[in-house]
Each structure stands twice: as C-alpha cells, then as structure tokens.
Amino acid sequence: MASEGNTTDDTRRKNNKKILLRRILRQKSGLLGALLILLFLTTAAFPGLFSNYDPLEMNKKHRLEAPSAQFWFGTDEFGRDIFSRVIFGSRISLFISFFTVVLANIGGIIMGVLGGYFGGMRDNVIMRMMDVLFSFPFILLAILIIAITGPGVFNVIISLAVAYLPYSARIARGAVLAVKESQYVEAAKASGASDLRVIGKYIMPNITAPIVVYVTMSFAFALLSEAGLQFLGLGARPPIPSWGLMLNETRGIIEFAPWTGIFPGLAIALAVIGFNLFGDGLRDLLDPKMKQ
Amino acid sequence: MFKKKSLFVGLSILLVLCLAVSVSAKEPKYGGTLVWRVGAETASMDPHVANTLGSTQLLSRIYSTLLRYDESANVVPYIAESWKVSEDGLTYTFKLRNDVYFHNGRKLTSADIKYNIERMIDPATGSPRASRFNLVNKIETPDEYTVVFTLKDPFAPFLGNFADPNAMIIPREIVEDESIKKKAVGTGPFMIKEMVPGDYVLLEKNPKYFVKGLPYLDQLKLKLITENSAIAASMRSKAVDFTVVWGAMYKFFDKMKNIRMQDVPVFAWAMLEFNSSKPPFDNAKLRLALAYAIDRQEIIDAVMLGNAKVTAPVPEGMKGYSADWKTLAGYQVDLEKAKALLKEAGYPDGLKFELKTSTAYAPYVPTAQVIQSNLKKIGVEAEIIPLEWGAYIKDITNFDTWVACFHSFPSYTADPDAYLYRWFHSKGAWNIGFSDPVVDELLDLGRRLTDVSSRQMVYRRAQVRLAQLAPAVYTWRTRVSYAMQPYVNGVTLTPPTIYFDGAWLDK
Numbered sequence: 093m094a095s096e097g098n099t100t101d102d103t104r105r106k107n108n109k110k111i112l113l114r115r116i117l118r119q120k121s122g123l124l125g126a127l128l129i130l131l132f133l134t135t136a137a138f139p140g141l142f143s144n145y146d147p148l149e150m151n152k153k154h155r156l157e158a159p160s161a162q163f164w165f166g167t168d169e170f171g172r173d174i175f176s177r178v179i180f181g182s183r184i185s186l187f188i189s190f191f192t193v194v195l196a197n198i199g200g201i202i203m204g205v206l207g208g209y210f211g212g213m214r215d216n217v218i219m220r221m222m223d224v225l226f227s228f229p230f231i232l233l234a235i236l237i238i239a240i241t242g243p244g245v246f247n248v249i250i251s252l253a254v255a256y257l258p259y260s261a262r263i264a265r266g267a268v269l270a271v272k273e274s275q276y277v278e279a280a281k282a283s284g285a286s287d288l289r290v291i292g293k294y295i296m297p298n299i300t301a302p303i304v305v306y307v308t309m310s311f312a313f314a315l316l317s318e319a320g321l322q323f324l325g326l327g328a329r330p331p332i333p334s335w336g337l338m339l340n341e342t343r344g345i346i347e348f349a350p351w352t353g354i355f356p357g358l359a360i361a362l363a364v365i366g367f368n369l370f371g372d373g374l375r376d377l378l379d380p381k382m383k384q
Numbered sequence: 385m386f387k388k389k390s391l392f393v394g395l396s397i398l399l400v401l402c403l404a405v406s407v408s409a410k411e412p413k414y415g416g417t418l419v420w421r422v423g424a425e426t427a428s429m430d431p432h433v434a435n436t437l438g439s440t441q442l443l444s445r446i447y448s449t450l451l452r453y454d455e456s457a458n459v460v461p462y463i464a465e466s467w468k469v470s471e472d473g474l475t476y477t478f479k480l481r482n483d484v485y486f487h488n489g490r491k492l493t494s495a496d497i498k499y500n501i502e503r504m505i506d507p508a509t510g511s512p513r514a515s516r517f518n519l520v521n522k523i524e525t526p527d528e529y530t531v532v533f534t535l536k537d538p539f540a541p542f543l544g545n546f547a548d549p550n551a552m553i554i555p556r557e558i559v560e561d562e563s564i565k566k567k568a569v570g571t572g573p574f575m576i577k578e579m580v581p582g583d584y585v586l587l588e589k590n591p592k593y594f595v596k597g598l599p600y601l602d603q604l605k606l607k608l609i610t611e612n613s614a615i616a617a618s619m620r621s622k623a624v625d626f627t628v629v630w631g632a633m634y635k636f637f638d639k640m641k642n643i644r645m646q647d648v649p650v651f652a653w654a655m656l657e658f659n660s661s662k663p664p665f666d667n668a669k670l671r672l673a674l675a676y677a678i679d680r681q682e683i684i685d686a687v688m689l690g691n692a693k694v695t696a697p698v699p700e701g702m703k704g705y706s707a708d709w710k711t712l713a714g715y716q717v718d719l720e721k722a723k724a725l726l727k728e729a730g731y732p733d734g735l736k737f738e739l740k741t742s743t744a745y746a747p748y749v750p751t752a753q754v755i756q757s758n759l760k761k762i763g764v765e766a767e768i769i770p771l772e773w774g775a776y777i778k779d780i781t782n783f784d785t786w787v788a789c790f791h792s793f794p795s796y797t798a799d800p801d802a803y804l805y806r807w808f809h810s811k812g813a814w815n816i817g818f819s820d821p822v823v824d825e826l827l828d829l830g831r832r833l834t835d836v837s838s839r840q841m842v843y844r845r846a847q848v849r850l851a852q853l854a855p856a857v858y859t860w861r862t863r864v865s866y867a868m869q870p871y872v873n874g875v876t877l878t879p880p881t882i883y884f885d886g887a888w889l890d891k
Contacts, residue, residue, distance in 0.1 A: 150757045152682055156689075170686045170754065243770075325743050329768050330753050344612045344632050344746055345689075 122373015128366025136182040143176035147333045156349050166351035168341070174352060177333035178359050184245065184334045185363065188327070189314040191249045196256035196314075197307050203257070204264025205299075209272060209291055219265065222258035230255050231317060235326065243326045252317055256310065263306050267299035274298075301378040308374055312367035319360045335360050412874060416889040417603040421618065421627035423610055425581065430564050431552035432504050432511045437794070440549055442606060444881055445587055446487075447552030447570030448594075450478060450497065451543065453878035457798045459547045463492065463571065463594075464531075473538035473834050480529040484594045486555045487569045494525035500553050501533075515806065515813045516545040519831075538832050540839060541799040549881035573599040573885040583608060593885065600874065600888035612636060612746070619643060625872050625889075629865045631747055634691045637867050647865045648877055649701045653803075654747070654792035656739075656755060656857040661783050661817030664735055671854035673725035675714030677762045678755055684860050687750040695861035697804065697847045703836070704800045704843030712851035722762045734763030740780060741790040744773035751859060752790050783817050792862075798880075800843050801830055808850060818855035 135142055145163075151171030159166040165174035207218040225233065237251035271277065272295070280294050321327050322336025330337065335356040342353035424438030431443045452462040461467075464478040484492040504511040505518055519539045524532040535542065545551060553571065558564040568576055571594065574587035587604040607624060609615050616636035618624040629637045629645065637645060656678070658665035665671055680694040696709030709715065726732065739755065741748045749770050756766040766788070771779065779785040795803050806812040809827045810819035826846040833839045850856075866877060871891040876883040 148757070150682070150686070150754065152685065155686060169689065169750070170757070325749075325770055329770065330749055331756065331768075341750070345635065347613050347616070348635050 119373055119377070121369045122376070125366045125369025125371070125373060128362055129370055132182045132186060132363050132366065135179050136186045139176075139179045139183060143173065143179045145173035145176040147172060147176040147180040148331050149173075156345070156352075158349075159351050165355040166349070168338075168352050169345060169349075174338075174355055177338060178335070178355050181333040181335045181338060181356060181359065182363070184322075184328055184332060185315060185318055185336075185360075188245060188249055188252070188318045189311055192252040192256065192314040192318065193307060193310050195249065195253035197260045197303075197310070199253065200257045200260025200262075201264040201303065204261035204266075205268050205291060205295065207261070208265035208268030209287070209295065215265075218261070222261045225255070225258040228255075231320060234317060234321060235324070238321065238326045243329075245328050248318060248321050248327045252314060252321070255317075256314070260303075260306065260310065264299065264303060267302050268295055271295055271298045305371055305375040305378060308367060309371035312364045312371065315360065315364050315367065410873070410890065412600050412886075412888040413890060414600050414888070415602050416891070417605055418601050418872065418884065418887055418889060419605045419607050419623065419625045420884070421609050421615055421624040422606045423608075423628075425585075425608060429566060429568055431550065431554060431568075432500075432509055432513065434550070435512045440881065442585055443552060443568060443570075444549040444572070445574040445604060445884060446568040446572045446576065447554060448484075448572040449547060449549060449551050449553065451547040452549075452883070453547050453798075453880055455876065455878055457878065459543050462547075463497075463553060464546075467543070469543070473540075474535045476533040476535070476542065478531045478533075480531065481594060482529050484571050485592050486571055487575050487590060487592075488555065488557070490555060490557075492553065492555075492571055493528045494531045495528075496553060496555065497531045498523045498525050499556050500551075503559070504551070512813060513545075513548070513550055516541075516548070516551070516802075538834055540831060540834050541801045544799050544802075547880070574604055577603070595885060598885040600886070601884065604884055604887075616640070619867060619869075622869060626866065626868045626875065629867045630862045631688045631691055634863070634865075635689055637865075640867075642870055643867050644870055644872070645865045645867050646877065647863065649864075651699055651702055651795040651798065652792060652861055652864075653695055653697075653699070653795075654751065654790070654859045654861070656788065656790050656859060657780075657816050658855055658857075659783060659787050659789075659817045660819070660855050662787070664731070664737065665787055667729050668853045669725050669729035670731060670735075671857075672714050672852070673722045673729060673731075673762070674759060674764065675851075675854045675857045676716070676718045676722035676725065677764070678758050678857055678859070679717045680859050682758070683751050683754045686754055687747045688860055688862060692860035692862040695858050697850050697858060698800045698843055699861055702795075702798055702800055704830075704840050704847075706840075706844045706847065709847065712848060714851055714854050714857065719761055726762060726764070731764075734765065736765040736767065737787050738769050739766040739788045739790060740769045740771060740776060740786050742773050742776040743770045744776070745792070747792075748790060755790065755859075790859075792860075795880075801827070804843070804846060804850075805831070808846075808855060816855060818853070820849070820853060823849055823853070 149172060151167070153171065154163065154167050155171040156169055157163055157167045163173050163175065165178060167173055203218050203222070207215040228236070233255040234251040237254055238247055241247040241250065277290060277294050280290050285293070318327065319336035319339070322334045323340045325337070325340060328334040328337060338356035339353055346353040422438065422441050424436060426434065426439040426442045427436040428434040428439055431447055434440065434443060449462055450464045451459050454460045463480055463484055465481045466479045468477045469475070478497070480492070480494060480497070486492060501517050501520065501523060503509050504513045505520065507514065519535050519537055521534045521536045526532065554564065555569055558567070558569050573590055573593045573595070575590050576585065577588040578586040585606045587606070589599055589602050593599060609618060609624070612633050613636070615624070615627055615633065619627060620640065637643065658671050660666055684690060684692045684694065696712065698704045698706070726734065739752055741752045743749060749768065752768045756768055759766050780789045805827050806814045807816055808818055808823055809815065810824050823846060826842050826849065830839055830842045830846065833842060868875070871889050872887065873890055874886040874888050876886055
C-alpha cells in the first residue's frame with residue numbers, strides 16, 4: 093500500500109514538474125514576445141537612436157543597393173535607406189494599432205458590459221447592432237468605411253476600430269454574463285449598490301483577465317490589418333515610411349531587389365509574432381484553469 | 385481632360401515605328417491563336433465615345449478606319465482606296481473600296497462615312513474626337529463610293545485624323561437599336577467570340593475581311609495581366625505571345641532569353657500639370673520656378689530605372705520637333721534661379737500645395753515622390769494625394785478640385801496639333817485652365833498652315849512660349865518595346881496602334 097502511495101505521489105510530483113516545465117516554457121515564449129514588443133516600442137519611441145539616415149532622403153548615388161555595411165537593409169529605387177524606413181515605419185504601425193485597439197476596446201467593452209449586465213431589450217439592441225457589423229468580413233468592412241471617409245491615417249484608425257468593435261463587445265459581454273450570476277454580485281445588489289457601483293466595483297475587476305489577454309492579442313490583429321490597408325494605399329501618404337506601403341512599393345521590383353520587400357515584411361511578421369506570443373503567455377499566466 | 389484615360393501602360397501601343405517583322409522570305413502560315421497581353425479592359429463598347437487605351441486596343445481589331453498608318457507613320461489607304469486634296473486645302477475627296485462589308489453582312493457605303501463623322505461631331509454623342517472633325521463644313525456623297533468633305537478653314541492634320549485608330553467606322557443600325565452598348569459590329573479583321581470580364585476577350589477571324597487573304601490568325605486573345613512579375617512569368621512560360629514592355633518592366637525582359645524585343649519610338653508624355661486658372665498656380669513665375677527645381681533625370685533613373693528620356697513638349701520624331709529643346713526655360717535644374725523666381729512670384733518662403741495623382745499606374749506615385757523631394761529643396765511642400773482612377777478623373781476634370789496633378793498620356797497621331805491644341809489652346813477639349821492669346825494664335829496658325837517648314841517654325845515658337853509660361857512640366861517619355869515569342873511574325877507596329885491582320889505564327 094505504502095509503495096503504491098509513493099508511486100502516485102511520484103507521478104503527481106512528476107506531472108506537476110511537467111506542468112510547471114510546460115508553463116515555464118510557455119512563459120519563455122511570452123517573454124520573447126515581450127522582448128519583441130519592447131524592441132519595436134523602443135524603435136518607435138527613439139527612431140533617431142537606431143538609424144543614421146533620413147528615411148525620406150533620396151540619394152541618387154545609392155539606388156537599389158543590396159544590403160551592405162553602409163546600408164544594412166539595402167536601399168530602395170529612390171536611394172532611401174531601407175533600415176531607416178523600417179525603423180521609422182514602426183512608428184506609424186504602432187501608432188495606428190495602439191489607437192485602433194484603444195478605441196475599439198473602449199467602445200466594445202462599454203457596449204458589451206452594458207448589454208451583458210442589463211440584458212433584455214438593451215442587450216438585444218446592442219448585440220443585434222454588433223451582429224450587423226459582424227456580418228461583414230472584417231477587412232471589407234474596414235475598406236468600406238475608408239471608401240466613405242477617404243484614405244488617411246486617422247480614417248484607418250476609425251475604420252479598423254469600428255470593424256473591430258463587435259469582437260471586443262462579444263468578449264466583454266460573455267465575460268459579464270459569466271460573472272453576473274455570482275453570489276457576490278447578487279449580494280452587492282441586495283445590499284442596495286447602484287448599477288454603476290456593481291459594474292465598477294464587482295464586475296469589472298473580475299473580467300479584466302480575459303479582456304487584458306484579448307486586448308493584447310488584438311494588437312497583433314490590428315497590426316496586420318493596418319499593414320493590409322497601408323498595402324492597399326488607403327493609409328499613410330507617401331513618402332511617410334510605413335511597412336504596408338513599403339511592401340506595396342516593392343511589388344514591381346521585388347524579383348530583382350528582394351531586400352526592398354523582405355525587411356518590411358519581416359518587421360510586420362516579427363511585430364505580429366511578438367504580440368501573439370506575449371498574449372499567449374499572458375493568457376497562461378492569468379487563466380485560473382491553466383494553473384493546475 | 386476627359387480622355388486622359390488613355391494612359392500610359394498603353395502608351396505603348398500607340399506609337400510606334402514599324403518593325404518589319406518578317407524580313408525573311410518565309411511564306412506566312414494560316415491558323416493559330418495569338419495571345420496578346422493587355423493592361424486594361426475596354427471601358428465602353430461605343431468606339432466614338434470610348435476614351436481609354438483598353439477600348440482602343442480591343443475595338444480597333446473589330447472596326448476599321450478610312451485610312452491607316454504604315455510603319456513609318458505615313459497615311460495609307462484602308463477603307464478609302466484613294467483620296468484627293470484640293471489646292472486650297474479645303475476639299476477632301478475620298479474614293480472608297482466597294483468590297484467592304486460589316487460583320488452583319490451589310491455593305492459599307494459613302495453614307496456610312498458621312499453618318500460616322502457627323503455622329504462624332506454631334507455634341508450629343510459626347511465624342512472626344514469631335515474637335516478633330518469640327519472644322520468640317522459639309523459632307524457630300526455624290527455616289528455610293530465617294531465622300532467629299534468641305535472644310536471651313538484649311539486644317540493640316542485633317543488626313544491623319546482619319547487614320548487615328550479611334551476614328552472607327554460603325555454601322556448606323558447598331559446605334560439605332562442600341563446594341564452598340566453591348567456588341568461590336570465592324571468591318572475589321574476580327575469579331576468578338578467570347579468576353580470574360582477581368583480575364584480575357586477572345587476574337588475570331590472575320591472570313592469576309594476586305595483585305596484579301598487576311599487575317600492569317602484564326603483567333604486573337606486579349607489577355608488581361610497587370611502585374612509586372614506576372615507578365616514576365618507568362619512570357620517565360622509562353623502563355624503570352626506578345627506584350628508591350630515599358631518602364632521598370634525592362635528589368636525583367638532584358639534578361640529574358642528567346643524573346644524578341646523591338647524598340648519603338650513613342651509619342652507620349654508624363655506631365656506635372658498646374659491648374660493655371662486659380663491661385664496659386666495662376667502665377668506663371670511660380671510655375672516656372674517649380675520647373676527649374678525638378679530633376680527629370682532623377683525621376684527617370686529612380687522610377688523608370690533608366691528606361692525613359694527627358695521629353696520636350698514636341699518630342700523627337702514628331703513634326704515640329706526642334707533639337708535645341710534643352711535650352712528652353714525650365715529644362716535645366718537650377719535651384720538658385722528657382723528660388724529667385726519664387727521670390728519674384730511672391731513666395732519667398734515657399735508654399736504648400738496638393739499634388740494629386742492616381743494609384744492606377746505604377747510609375748505615378750513614385751514620380752510624384754521624386755517631385756516632392758525635388759521641390760523640398762526650394763522650400764516648396766507638395767502633399768501627394770494618391771487616388772483611385774475614377775476618383776482621380778473626377779477631381780481633375782473640375783477646376784475647383786485640383787491645383788496640380790501628375791499623369792501620362794499617349795498621342796494617337798504624329799501631329800503636334802492633336803495634343804498641344806487640346807491641352808493648351810483656350811478652346812482645347814482638355815484645357816487645363818491655361819489660356820494665353822499668343823499660344824492660341826500660334827496653335828490656330830499651325831492648324832491652318834500646310835507648308836511643313838512654316839509649321840515647324842510655328843510649333844517651335846509655341847514650344848518656347850509654353851516652356852516660358854510652364855502650364856505643365858514635362859518629365860519623362862518612356863522607352864517602349866514590344867516583346868514577342870520568336871514564332872510571332874507580321875504584326876504591324878505603327879505610331880498610333882498595332883495591326884494584327886498581317887500577324888502569323890511560325891510554329
């Protein structure tokens with residue numbers, strides 16, 4: 093009997109170790125994601141620290157040069173340094189993604205929480221509106237909005253935020269529904285707390301975990317769609333360096349000057365991977381179900 | 385303005401000197417399908433209204449014209465077998481062939497020619513070709529195969545306008561039953577067999593084509609491909625037999641083996657146009673200042689990867705060309721002069737303006753970027769507004785919605801009148817807000833004179849005046865070639881268009 097008990101303990105301990113190991117591994121990738129994000133945040137905040145060249149400066153003498161010690165990522169057909177353009181390009185990409193995520197989530201969370209909390213008619217109206225937005229493919233809805241408002245950085249933010257609204261509203265509503273029936277919420281209501289107080293004090297703190305994870309992940313999505321719209325020429329106007337726009341500009345020459353496309357493409361990929369890994373790590377950390 | 389649609393990708397088609405493709409004494413072979421890569425579809429099925437290159441490319445296979453061009457840009461007989469011009473240059477008598485049939489079986493007669501020209505002149509038709517023929521006073525048809533045009537004033541480029549691939553002759557009945565909106569019934573070498581929007585148009589041989597023995601091909605397929613790398617790949621794989629090559633496309637084609645390339649001189653321009661009808665560009669000194677700051681060679685090297693030349697208002701090869709155009713005002717980069725002119729114009733600190741261009745054609749936005757970077761050096765800030773084609777045309781056809789724009793366009797004729805008049809005469813069909821009595825007078829004179837050397841002088845003077853007033857800054861004129869598989873023979877490349885009726889495949 094005793095030996096049997098020891099075996100179960102051993103397996104449990106081994107299992108625990110395994111789980112712990114797995115969690116650490118997951119944390120590691122999350123850590124890597126955090127590092128990538130930090131890297132891009134730094135380049136966006138202090139682009140001048142990293143690049144020696146003006147990203148807008150055209151240089152007749154160095155046109156379409158392959159990567160070298162002088163131009164790390166090579167130059168484009170105007171003789172502009174691609175490294176500097178990628179560095180400066182992080183600015184506009186992160187700027188647009190940040191405001192898209194903020195706007196979409198503020199709007200979405202407010203609507204989702206109100207709908208979920210009050211339920212009934214109000215919930216119906218809000219969620220049916222979200223369903224209408226949902227019925228359009230995401231990127232087409234964004235393009236449709238830009239077609240109405242006209243291209244531009246600000247309009248890209250608005251269009252992506254609107255297209256994104258229903259996603260965050262659904263997440264927030266779902267989270268509220270799960271928490272709403274808890275006894276502590278019932279207790280707060282019974283003790284006469286106002287709706288505002290119940291939401292602010294008892295509901296919000298308990299739904300932050302899924303929302304924080306979701307917001308982080310939505311960064312990756314925003315970055316990707318932002319690059320897509322820029323690629324279509326609907327965002328920043330040339331000559332502002334932007335990753336998506338750089339990819340667009342390289343279309344005609346990528347076959348014989350691949351570096352003009354590889355590096356901006358790599359930047360988009362790394363930034364998206366960064367946010368995804370970070371989001372994954374965060375979820376593992378915050379999700380109570382994963383703790384076992 | 386409207387017709388600027390006919391663009392650049394296609395400019396190529398337009399202008400060409402010939403290539404005597406089948407120099408070898410080989411006998412042409414009948415049969416086969418030739419696949420021709422095109423960059424745009426037709427925007428309209430009505431040849432008199434159509435104003436895009438894609439339309440000309442398709443419709444001029446199906447319809448034919450009174451005259452046509454040969455490989456050296458001379459006007460030669462087509463539907464008309466001969467013509468006579470009176471001493472005073474006022475009466476043109478055309479003798480038509482008596483064996484020309486429309487695809488619906490009806491015989492073409494002089495009444496058709498009269499009807500067609502009248503339809504083009506009629507403002508209700510809204511034809512961009514109206515100004516080519518509006519000097520016609522009356523059209524008479526003494527018999528079934530004779531047409532006599534009487535002009536109000538002598539008009540030197542008149543004959544060439546009949547050879548313009550766009551002056552297509554249509555049968556009256558398809559206008560009357562309105563089927564012209566959907567189908568094409570011409571007298572040309574090919575007829576439409578199948579149209580798949582966004583993909584291809586398949587044409588089949590017209591067995592009753594009036595040029596005996598032609599066409600050699602059974603079918604001609606116009607395949608739509610727009611991406612440079614896709615075009616290159618389809619030429620490599622022989623999915624496409626024939627394509628135009630220009631601008632950055634040379635990077636792909638220069639290295640390609642087993643492809644025959646034929647360079648062709650092109651009459652086409654890419655211009656930075658100013659809206660001279662309103663501030664700030666109603667100021668000629670300001671326009672000239674900008675002209676002095678623009679480095680045309682830099683644009684050509686960066687955007688066209690070197691495959692273009694700096695152009696003058698009247699380019700080389702066109703009647704009226706003068707070799708000393710490099711000395712014209714604004715044709716040298718001179719930043720000091722530009723700054724001085726800016727000051728004189730009342731903008732010592734520079735200015736900011738919106739430069740509109742379209743994303744439809746690959747070189748436009750990059751060219752605008754070089755212009756922007758050039759102008760920055762004299763403190764002028766150009767804000768580039770890249771627009772989708774429809775929105776762009778809408779904006780630049782209204783003087784209130786643009787101040788400066790960049791695009792390119794081809795000329796369908798080898799005569800300088802055809803485009804100088806339309807752009808810069810105050811009554812021109814696509815006037816860009818520019819009006820100058822001296823230019824008007826010179827361009828009117830150029831139309832009336834028939835003597836070659838005096839016309840040369842007139843267009844030279846017009847060119848000097850236009851450079852000084854700078855209503856537009858000419859940038860590049862692209863190198864254009866046709867690339868074809870080695871087994872393609874007999875395509876007639878003329879300045880305004882290509883003819884496939886003599887084309888044949890040696891395989």
